[in-house]
Amino acid sequence: MTSSSPAHPLRAAPRHAATLITVAPTGAESDKTAVPALPVTLDELVGTAKECRAAGAAVIHVHIRDDQAHPTLDLARLKDTVRALRENTDLIVQLSTGGAVTDSFGDRLAVLDAAPDACSLTCGTVNFGDEVFANPWPFIRDLYARTQELGVVPEFEIFDLGHAATLHRLLADLGAPHGGHVHCDLVMGVPGGMPGDVATLAAAVAALPEGATWSATGVGRTTLPVLLAALSAGGHLRVGMEDTTSFARGRPVTGNAELVERAAALAGLAQRPPMLPDEARVMLGVNGRH
Numbered sequence: 483m484t485s486s487s488p489a490h491p492l493r494a495a496p497r498h499a500a501t502l503i504t505v506a507p508t509g510a511e512s513d514k515t516a517v518p519a520l521p522v523t524l525d526e527l528v529g530t531a532k533e534c535r536a537a538g539a540a541v542i543h544v545h546i547r548d549d550q551a552h553p554t555l556d557l558a559r560l561k562d563t564v565r566a567l568r569e570n571t572d573l574i575v576q577l578s579t580g581g582a583v584t585d586s587f588g589d590r591l592a593v594l595d596a597a598p599d600a601c602s603l604t605c606g607t608v609n610f611g612d613e614v615f616a617n618p619w620p621f622i623r624d625l626y627a628r629t630q631e632l633g634v635v636p637e638f639e640i641f642d643l644g645h646a647a648t649l650h651r652l653l654a655d656l657g658a659p660h661g662g663h664v665h666c667d668l669v670m671g672v673p674g675g676m677p678g679d680v681a682t683l684a685a686a687v688a689a690l691p692e693g694a695t696w697s698a699t700g701v702g703r704t705t706l707p708v709l710l711a712a713l714s715a716g717g718h719l720r721v722g723m724e725d726t727t728s729f730a731r732g733r734p735v736t737g738n739a740e741l742v743e744r745a746a747a748l749a750g751l752a753q754r755p756p757m758l759p760d761e762a763r764v765m766l767g768v769n770g771r772h
């Protein structure tokens with residue numbers, strides 16, 4: 483069959499022979515008492531990080547907790563966390579600037595002072611269950627400008643299609659990110675954000691800037707459909723207990739490593755085995771280890 487229609491952007495998207503696996507082990511939403519396997523102390527986080535590295539992760543997306551296991555953006559704790567993860571693993575350390583829905587914009591900006599390799603940067607406001615995850619344009623702009631000043635590589639979080647339009651606006655206004663490469667994470671299946679299905683994934687990928695690479699994350703029961711769709715479309719993966727606490731129906735996750743192991747096994751079956759952290763540094767434009 484011949485066709486004169488232009489190639490769909492998915493066909494022109496960069497495809498990698500290997501799969502970047504990011505682990506998001508903790509998040510800000512789950513409660514330690516309800517989810518005992520959630521890593522909340524620094525020791526638990528480092529232990530999880532080592533296991534997930536061995537299972538195939540290259541990037542760790544980090545939220546931290548205080549002594550009561552509540553989400554915190556305490557700067558001293560964030561600095562200790564970055565140091566401990568670097569001392570114990572060669573993972574790329576990506577701090578969350580999303581925090582919890584209750585965190586102030588000032589505290590979220592100050593996360594970058596902990597000097598991580600990378601950070602998340604959400605490209606718009608989204609309903610988040612019964613809450614609102616607020617990311618107004620002036621905050622997005624300030625946060626992005628600060629990543630450029632401090633040399634932190636942003637990962638652009640896309641919870642909805644309009645966020646992709648905001649990403650285009652951001653790049654047009656302020657130029658390329660530190661490291662020169664645009665990498666996005668499609669966060670799908672959040673109640674209030676875009677659904678985690680194949681049609682939406684294809685539409686979101688088509689809306690990304692040319693040359694961007696992307697991962698996808700399916701929250702809750704969309705974890706597996708999004709993972710399989712991302713692999714088949716040439717994307718990368720984010721998995722972890724931030725996004726799902728069920729391994730299968732009625733079977734709670736026992737630890738982050740089993741989610742990474744499953745992702746790595748499926749990536750291997752797709753002939754796109756996990757990427758090593760140093761390969762991921764090259765792809766993402768993250769400088770060598772500090």
Ligand code: KMH
Binds near residue numbers: 511610639
């Ligand atoms: N906890 C959510 C409100 C991010 O890490 O950048 C925001 C979030 C996104 O998890």
Ligand code: ZN
Binds near residue numbers: 543602724
């Ligand atoms: Zn997060």
